[in-house]
Amino acid sequence: MAVAMSVPLSLSLSPQVTRSYDGAGGPPAPSTDLVHDQHPVEQPAPPEEGYHFGVDITGKAIQYIDDVKAIAPERPVFLYYAPGCAHAPHQAPPEWIERYRGRFDAGYEAMREEILARQKELGLVPENTALPPINPIGTPETRSGPGGEPFPPLDFTRPWAELDAEEQRLFSRMAEVYAGFLSHCDDQIGRLLAYLEDVGQLDNTVFVVVSDNGASGEGGPNGSVNENKFFNNVADDLAENLAMTDKLGGVETYGHYPNGWAMAFDTPFKMWKRYSFNGGTCDPCIISWPAGIAARGEVRDQYHHAVDIVPTVLDCLGLDLPETVKGHRQTPLQGVSTRYSFDSAALPSARTTQFYSMLGTRGIWHQGWKAVTTHPAISGWSDFHKDTWELYHTDIDRAELVDLAQQEPARLQQLIGLWFYEAGVNQALPGDDRSALEILSTPRPELTPARNRYVYRPGGSEVPESVAVDIRNRSYSIGALVDLPGPGASFLGSEEQRITASEDLPTGEKLILAASFDKDGEASPGVATGIRSLYHGDRKVGEGRIRTQPGRFTLAGEGLNAGKDNGDAVTADYPGTAPYPFTGGTLHRVAVDVSGDPYVDLEREAEAMLARE
Numbered sequence: 001m002a003v004a005m006s007v008p009l010s011l012s013l014s015p016q017v018t019r020s021y022d023g024a025g026g027p028p029a030p031s032t033d034l035v036h037d038q039h040p041v042e043q044p045a046p047p048e049e050g051y052h053f054g055v056d057i058t059g060k061a062i063q064y065i066d067d068v069k070a071i072a073p074e075r076p077v078f079l080y081y082a083p084g085c086a087h088a089p090h091q092a093p094p095e096w097i098e099r100y101r102g103r104f105d106a107g108y109e110a111m112r113e114e115i116l117a118r119q120k121e122l123g124l125v126p127e128n129t130a131l132p133p134i135n136p137i138g139t140p141e142t143r144s145g146p147g148g149e150p151f152p153p154l155d156f157t158r159p160w161a162e163l164d165a166e167e168q169r170l171f172s173r174m175a176e177v178y179a180g181f182l183s184h185c186d187d188q189i190g191r192l193l194a195y196l197e198d199v200g201q202l203d204n205t206v207f208v209v210v211s212d213n214g215a216s217g218e219g220g221p222n223g224s225v226n227e228n229k230f231f232n233n234v235a236d237d238l239a240e241n242l243a244m245t246d247k248l249g250g251v252e253t254y255g256h257y258p259n260g261w262a263m264a265f266d267t268p269f270k271m272w273k274r275y276s277f278n279g280g281t282c283d284p285c286i287i288s289w290p291a292g293i294a295a296r297g298e299v300r301d302q303y304h305h306a307v308d309i310v311p312t313v314l315d316c317l318g319l320d321l322p323e324t325v326k327g328h329r330q331t332p333l334q335g336v337s338t339r340y341s342f343d344s345a346a347l348p349s350a351r352t353t354q355f356y357s358m359l360g361t362r363g364i365w366h367q368g369w370k371a372v373t374t375h376p377a378i379s380g381w382s383d384f385h386k387d388t389w390e391l392y393h394t395d396i397d398r399a400e401l402v403d404l405a406q407q408e409p410a411r412l413q414q415l416i417g418l419w420f421y422e423a424g425v426n427q428a429l430p431g432d433d434r435s436a437l438e439i440l441s442t443p444r445p446e447l448t449p450a451r452n453r454y455v456y457r458p459g460g461s462e463v464p465e466s467v468a469v470d471i472r473n474r475s476y477s478i479g480a481l482v483d484l485p486g487p488g489a490s491f492l493g494s495e496e497q498r499i500t501a502s503e504d505l506p507t508g509e510k511l512i513l514a515a516s517f518d519k520d521g522e523a524s525p526g527v528a529t530g531i532r533s534l535y536h537g538d539r540k541v542g543e544g545r546i547r548t549q550p551g552r553f554t555l556a557g558e559g560l561n562a563g564k565d566n567g568d569a570v571t572a573d574y575p576g577t578a579p580y581p582f583t584g585g586t587l588h589r590v591a592v593d594v595s596g597d598p599y600v601d602l603e604r605e606a607e608a609m610l611a612r613e
Contacts, residue, residue, distance in 0.1 A: 091177070154259075155271075210286075280361070287342070352367055374387070390403045479591050482587050563581065566578055
């Protein structure tokens with residue numbers, strides 16, 4: 001029997017995509033870590049049995065409210081309800097996705113025109129609103145940084161007319177999956193509202209519905225079937241994407257639409273998440289309070305920010321923010337209540353200034369005017385003093401089309417000065433336009449200092465990647481202490497880089513099965529190259545050259561386990577469904593050594609440890 005040892009063995013730090021719904025029709029698993037009362041918990045069922053995080057969190061929300069009302073019906077309830085929609089991966093049951101088949105075939109440029117017309121009909125934007133170009137700050141061919149740095153290829157949008165038929169179908173399908181995901185979430189929100197109506201709490205509930213940022217451009221010009229590439233500075237492969245068109249939303253994909261759809265879904269604004277233009281910062285906010293707001297279905301144009309939500313809720317409840325909580329003095333809120341606007345569309349905005357700084361992009365809004373830089377996000381350009389600032393009168397130019405910097409130089413300089421003042425107040429200096437890989441791989445404070453030896457035992461809770469052993473860009477050894485009673489046990493490896501042993505697994509008690517990686521270079525910064533070796537005890541039984549992933553294995557949704565794998569399978573050979581328990585014997589523990597010492601030292605230490613026991 002040949003043995004395939006994965007990276008990293010059976011610990012399930014998988015560099016694969018996060019699990020979504022099964023191709024046979026099961027809905028998706030969660031794309032984030034599940035935590036209950038500050039403790040990691042496992043999802044209650046696999047997707048093959050009908051599990052969907054959106055349905056699960058809605059059920060939990062109803063349960064929490066019901067628990068309170070069963071004990072103290074008069075007691076108010078605060079609920080922060082945060083479904084995974086519509087963050088990537090975009091995933092929904094197939095029947096929801098199919099509702100939108102063909103709906104986006106005209107492309108994102110045509111969809112922008114359609115959306116803008118509907119926005120004008122609804123009174124959401126001024127009648128004179130027009131659309132910005134699809135590449136408003138430049139392209140790789142037209143713009144580079146002050147030091148010759150390339151324009152970020154991620155932020156170039158391909159014109160729809162230049163796509164071939166296969167590409168158009170791929171891009172359309174990505175939008176269909178997203179729309180199905182969004183509609184499925186709407187249905188779950190409706191389920192929550194129906195419950196509140198059933199228990200007589202609908203009219204007396206304040207609802208605030210808001211997104212966290214503009215539509216996401218992380219899919220780049222070609223979309224993505226594995227967004228973890230973005231977080232590791234690896235470009236998406238269009239051929240790979242095309243091959244997965246019919247599997248979008250399925251177990252093999254971590255789907256994200258191309259940035260052309262981000263621009264369309266941000267209509268009428270320019271750019272998207274990560275930018276200080278309105279496309280990255282402006283979101284719809286819906287507030288409903290049947291018993292407390294006389295207005296119905298009306299639009300308000302006062303300028304507000306997410307920090308205003310808490311003051312608004314406190315104002316509606318007639319509560320003041322406490323000066324101290326459990327003896328700790330509270331920082332004063334920066335926000336202002338929006339309650340004044342509920343029944344008065346004519347009152348001026350209670351907020352006069354809003355500061356923005358995001359991944360190298362900068363903006364400042366003040367009394368209806370906005371100054372914003374054209375600095376590309378996460379570009380690595382730096383040289384912020386060379387940035388071009390644009391000026392817009394956003395009270396009448398929501399789409400930030402007419403740059404008034406030349407006509408109003410004094411106003412622009414005033415706003416730039418105000419930006420620097422706010423940057424100091426908000427501790428936003430120096431500027432930072434590092435890549436996603438650089439940001440995510442920067443060490444953060446931890447509960448305990450890093451060490452050379454980590455030991456994991458089966459049966460414990462999943463260990464978040466941020467506090468698990470870090471094997472990136474370094475040599476390391478992994479040893480598993482196991483009992484193997486007979487043939488049938490195996491360790492399964494990555495489908496992309498597989499080293500196979502030259503001998504069958506031994507059988508017996510207290511066996512050490514191990515793998516080591518000896519770094520001998522870097523293919524590119526952070527991408528280690530070297531030799532992966534497999535061992536039965538102190539005997540090498542296989543080796544091969546591999547390269548390792550530079551950044552996080554997951555953005556969220558899968559940590560480290562010993563003896564099982566709660567998330568996506570490391571290899572397609574995994575039998576059954578998550579959590580894929582090790583069933584070929586008894587796993588006692590797994591040790592990971594990142595000291596850089598030769599593997600034989602780890603083996604000798606393990607032998608000494610066993611002797612002591």
